Amino acid sequence: MLKTALIACALLAAAPALASTPSPALSSPGEIEKAERAFAADGAALGIRDSFLAHMADDAIVFSPGPVNAKALYAARPSSKTPKLEWWPQRVVIARSGDLGLSVGPWAINGKRGAYYATIWRKEPDGTWKWVYDGGGDADGGKGPDPAAPSTQGPTATTGAGSPAAGFAQARAAEDQLAKAAAQDAAGAYDAVLSADALLTGPGGTKTQAVDDLEGRRKLRPAALTLTPVGGGASRAGDLVWIHGQAQWTADGPKPVAAHYMHVWQRRAEGWRLIFETLINDT
Missing domain, CATH: 3.10.450.50 (Nuclear Transport Factor 2; Chain: A,)
Structure with missing residues (x-):
């Protein structure tokens, strides 16, 4: 199966315009790579169901085939460490405000490379990162980097819309x-x-x-x-x-x-x- 789950179903609550936009220096794409690799490590240690539940936000959604609540979907599944699902980030991007990010990379099942995953990460009020969307689509994972290779970091915006x-x-x-x-x-x-x-x-x-x-x-x-x-x-x-x-x-x-x-x-x-x-x- 693909890494699956989809971004929160509703727009984040409107917030007042920020007096000043945080500096890009405060927003590190390395935070996204670290969160993704920790998620993947738990995938190997805990299995798909338990690792996905441990790293998802309460309002995360998945396509099944349309958007459904990810927590309800995965909680109904049995715990298992098979098949062995692996994945690793190839490209990461983080928001200027350091609270939202994208991770994209190849995945493999039982050592055989498949297609690509994509995860949207959101920083929670307690400072932890949780995914709000996680899914996958067709692309040649065999053309991606090796698992140990560091991800490339996409550019961070120089300005934001303010809210x-x-x-x-x-x-x-x-x-x-x-x-x-x-x-x-x-x-x-x-x-x-x-x-x-x-x-x-x-x-x-x-x-x-x-x-x-x-x-x-x-x-x-x-x-x-x-x-x-x-x-x-x-x-x-x-x-x-x-x-x-x-x-x-x-x-x-x-x-x-x-x-x-x-x-x-x-x-x-x-x-x-x-x-x-x-x-x-x-x-």
Whole structure:
């Protein structure tokens, strides 16, 4: 099974604009890598169910196939140390305010590499990191780094929107524009918003594509697709936002393909950019 769980279902509570945005120097992507590797170590020691429960937030969600509460889903499963699931971070990104982050990397089951996971981490009031989304999508894990290799660290935003509510509203506007354009021309819509260093996983059938092969993945995507945002959350500084929702497109079969997606948007000098997408077919 893939590392599975999805980001909190509702927007973080609106907060008043910050008088000053925390310095990027106070936000270390190393915190995200440390949290992810601790999670993975517990996965080996405790098994999937118990490690996932130990590291998830109370409001974390997973796709099954649509978003459901992760704690309820995993609590109903039996404890087991088989199969052996391993994963390790390849790219980590942290919000300017140091309270929200993204981790992406390969996973393996019983020593055999599979696809890619993605985790959204949120710092809780007590200072601990908990995941609020954890899922996986098709990409060639064999082309990823070795488990012991340090992750690469994505850039931290130089400015934020000032609050979670403002950041989410701005990213949602970018999401809505992407959805409107993708309904007519998906390739052109994504080209307009993807960052040059974006990572993409899915949809189904793209297991041979590298996670950073933007051109190759562009050719394998549907010509047009419908994106319907459902929920997500934002960092305290309003510079890093995740949005999840439903996707649908026409394929060769009699029924349209149904899927769920998770996007991560970052506020960059050139505007809001999509830095990560996982597109998971509902099968």
